[in-house]
Amino acid sequence: MYAQLVKTDAARLRTLDEMDPQERAFQERIDAGEKIEPKEWMPEGYRKTLVRQISQHAHSEIVGQLPEGNWITRAPTLERKAILLAKVQDEAGHGLYLYCAAETLGISRDEMYAQLHSGKAKYSSIFNYPTLSWADIGAIGWLVDGAAIMNQVPLQRCSYGPYARAMVRICKEESFHQRQGFHIMSVLAKGSDAQKAMAQDALDRWWWPSLMMFGPSDDASVHSAQSMAWNIKQDSNDALRQKFVDQTVPQARFLGLTVPDPDLAWNEEKGGFDFGQPDWDEFYAVIAGNGPCNRERLQARKDAWDEGAWFREGLSAHARKKADRRMAQAA
């Protein structure tokens, strides 16, 4: 998912009886499935946690354009190029929907950009891996967008209105992303030996980072429990990971590809697959800024912001000039 390790500031979960009347009324509205809207009273922790979660999510959509953007000029056909361009453009849109949702909580767009550019705000670990071949574009759509869908679908019902509505728009577009990726993979998997090997290599490299997207086990995490009580998180990280594996392994088999996990085995009793754990040391290293592409990704965002400054200023100057002219005419 695109928001990993979101802290809540909660030391422990409090009961309704321990809350003051205002907070208690707020919690009861959430328990009744009501939506919280901007400008309504909310606990400071709820507001802060949502700002962290939504901005992390937005940053992930924006940074997530970079690994795929790498292949727009190298797509194998004009049609694939147009499809990839549309997909990457959608991701820009997802970032914008989410930034707007976060802004309703009182943080400005410039502040969020500054937090991303300074490294203070995080984005999903998955986008710090390189896209080495065309098959990686297939693997990203199939696995990465597939994993994102797993937690974005329940978020459509989350308690904060603007976030829930942004998720509805996003979910409508994600299915296209996953299918175009799967389609790339199936063409390669049915192709020459070299193409098949390319598809397998992409699966080998993207499988574990995709499982890491759900974050480490959070069954014992007070942050996770608090986020669930606020209904801004619906499922545990392990539950979503299990769901993802159960859905994806049969698809890999359909493609004739091998999931790179020696521990993978069907467990009749639980009605799901048993599977191995990703390398969590690697995960923490990537989150801390030391993945294969962290520096490159952040630099690309900073360069885009700095090198676009003259253009943003030009548009502002033009808008001011037109407004002044209108004023002069009206006077």
Place this chain on the structure above:
Amino acid sequence: MSSEWPLWEVFIRGQHGLNHRHVGSLHAPDAEMAIHHARDVYTRRNEGVSIWVVRSADIVASAPSKKGPLFDPANSKVYRHPTFFDIPDEVGHM
């Protein structure tokens, strides 16, 4: 000084002769660019045939705390709904 572009609220009329509906917001330096951005951000899949944009700062909203005084008075006026009146079956459709 912040050079952030102002925020605009975006309303789209769908294909089917419906009202313009609020779909979200975006930043743009002026109205013309706001329409361009709205086209790219909110209508990539033929979602609309017409766009309105309005500066968020120009919207006047009712206060959440006024919810009771504003809307509660309608609760007791159930006779405003047709289902309040029983019409005998033999009268037929009404």
